[in-house]
Structures are given as C-alpha cells and as structure tokens.
C-alpha cells in the first residue's frame with residue numbers, strides 16, 4: 001500500500017529489518033539508495049539516524065541522491081530537479097561514517113565533475129546524463145580508473161554493438177528495445193538529430209534489423 005520509495009526514509013527500523021532479511025538469503029551486498037531527507041524530516045540528525053539504523057541492519061553501501069524529496073506537493077519528476085542539490089550533506093555523511101561506502105548522486109553531468117566530487121566520497125552514480133549522453137562514459141576508464149584503455153569512437157561503439165543486436169534479434173527481441181538506449185549516442189555532435197530520427201522512425205517497425213542502425217550511422221557520417 002504505497003510503502004516503497006523515498007517515504008521509507010521515515011521508517012529506518014523497517015528498512016533495517018528489510019535489509020537484514022534480504023541479506024540473510026543472498027550472498028551479494030544489499031545496497032540502499034535514498035534521498036537526504038523527506039518533507040519536514042530533513043535535518044542532518046534524521047539522516048544520520050536513518051543511515052546508522054540501516055547500517056546496523058547490515059547495509060554497507062549507500063547511494064545518496066543529494067537532495068530531499070517532497071512527498072506531498074511535488075511530482076516524482078519535479079522531485080528530481082526542484083529540491084536543491086546538497087553535495088555537502090553527502091560529503092559530511094562520508095566524514096561521519098568513514099567505514100561505509102558512500103556514493104553520491106544527483107545532477108552530475110560530466111566525468112570532470114565526477115572526479116572532483118569523488119574527492120569527498122567513494123563513488124558517483126550518474127543517472128539521466130548517462131542516458132541522454134552515454135558517450136560521456138567513453139573516457140571513464142581513463143579518468144576514473146586510470147586505465148590506459150583505447151577510447152572507442154562513437155562509430156566503433158555502434159560496430160561493437162552489432163553482434164549483440166544480431167544475437168538479440170535472433171532471440172526475437174525487437175530492434176527498438178535496444179536502439180532506444182543509443183538514441184543519445186551522438187548527443188551534441190553534427191547529425192545527432194538524423195541519427196535519432198532514423199532510429200525512432202524505423203527502429204520500431206516490424207522486421208527492423210541492424211541495417212536500420214547502419215543506415216542511421218551513414219546519416220550521421222553524411
């Protein structure tokens with residue numbers, strides 16, 4: 001009856017119980033993603049109380065979306081933008097819980113910003129920007145993990161995806177199910193619109209196959 005999502009921040013004991021119960025039956029870590037507060041329960045002390053109790057339940061990793069949520073008054077979509085970002089609160093949590101893994105989330109739009117934010121926490125989670133502009137991640141191995149891997153061009157990414165597309169088509173997955181996740185691949189480069197338009201027009205049609213992707217690529221390359 002609606003007891004899921006951010007409202008659970010008001011019930012740290014219940015969340016701790018859930019974590020403990022889940023952790024008992026799996027051998028992978030159970031992590032928690034939360035806001036930094038909800039409604040009028042948005043003091044730092046309340047956040048500390050939530051994290052302490054849930055950590056006691058057996059959670060070692062917290063992904064904190066660095067803004068509060070207004071459960072009444074704002075839609076889920078508005079709640080992703082309207083409440084101001086408070087990276088400082090998440091960084092303070094890491095200071096106060098150095099033994100926990102604290103991942104910061106919310107409004108992060110570049111790897112440079114990620115590197116900067118990672119000074120004070122253990123990691124970053126990028127949501128919308130990674131979806132709208134996935135090529136942003138091309139340099140992640142180099143910038144975040146200091147790995148000297150070759151950076152694929154956008155075109156090389158498309159070619160690298162082809163075997164997967166073919167495999168999925170053979171398993172009767174529709175092209176669009178895959179193609180819609182690469183609509184943003186050419187974000188901010190010339191031809192981006194033609195790429196998107198071709199994939200969204202022809203991707204959903206019956207019988208669409210990898211040639212639709214290759215045709216879209218030709219449009220970008222002009």
Ligand SMILES: Cc1cc2nc3c(=O)[nH]c(=O)nc-3n(C[C@H](O)[C@H](O)[C@H](O)COP(=O)(O)O)c2cc1C
Pocket residue numbers: 033065080105106107108125126127128129
């Ligand atoms: C369409 C959409 C659906 C989302 N659904 C969830 C969800 O079910 N659970 C959750 O914890 N966060 C959800 N989020 C929030 C994201 O995980 C993330 O916390 C938020 O978008 C802020 O990060 P960003 O600015 O990097 O996107 C959703 C975001 C979007 C755009």
